Amino acid sequence: MSHQASAPEHRTTTTERGSFAHARCTCGWSGPARRSRDKARTDAQEHASAG
Ligand SMILES: [Zn+2]
Numbered sequence: 001m002s003h004q005a006s007a008p009e010h011r012t013t014t015t016e017r018g019s020f021a022h023a024r025c026t027c028g029w030s031g032p033a034r035r036s037r038d039k040a041r042t043d044a045q046e047h048a049s050a051g
Contacts, residue, residue, distance in 0.1 A: 012044035023047065 011026040014037055023031035023044035031043035 010048040012041075012048055014040045014044060 009026060010029075012023050013025075014021050014023050016037065017033070020033040020035060021037040021040040022033045023040045025044065025047060029047055031040060031047065034040040034043065
């Protein structure tokens with residue numbers, strides 16, 4: 001039996017940097033810089049739902 005406790009998980013956060021925001025994920029993915037936090041969150045949701 002495998003003893004891997006870490007399931008593939010995508011926990012996304014948005015980081016603001018100056019007037020830009022970009023999404024980041026616990027898997028190591030990071031989205032492009034967006035001028036709107038809403039778009040960064042959309043990037044995050046699309047990434048998480050895409051698997
Ligand atoms: Zn991810």
